[in-house]
Amino acid sequence: MTKVAVQFTLNGQEQNEFIEGGSTLLSTLRSKLGLYSTKAGCHQGTCGACTVIIDGEPRLSCLTLAERCTGKEVTTLEGLTSDGALHPLQQAFMEGFAAQCGFCTPGMILAAKTLLDRKPNPSRADVVDAISGNICRCTGYEPIIAAVLAAAEQLRGKKKSA
Ligand code: FES
């Protein structure tokens, strides 16, 4: 198979890679770059487990060709922690028991992050809408919604005190 060059920013770092043409971003992240937070669920765009952030928007990495990411900014869950400190969304998921098996959690958190980035004071309906493409088989969704709202409140508090 033909190798193609891809250059993008991944979690704030420049990446220059040669990959198999036609590789998905999901397989590139997991198999080539060793970033395993991005989960491989259905591989067909229906479960949301593979969600990453590309240029500020939630995107399904199983349906995204890696070579199409050239020049873009990609964020995975690994990119959310800073100096080992959990992001408020991660903290809220942990404290609110919003993760059980955890398979959906990275995609949920990244989908929620894009919401909080553009709408710091979301309604419950906004949260439901933002995570509507992400399937969770364990939690019944309520702890996840509560965790996102709690993280939003915490982030607003941080901004005020900054
Ligand atoms: S693995 Fe991409 S949507 Fe399910």
Ligand code: FES
């Ligand atoms: S915590 Fe298991 S799928 Fe959501």
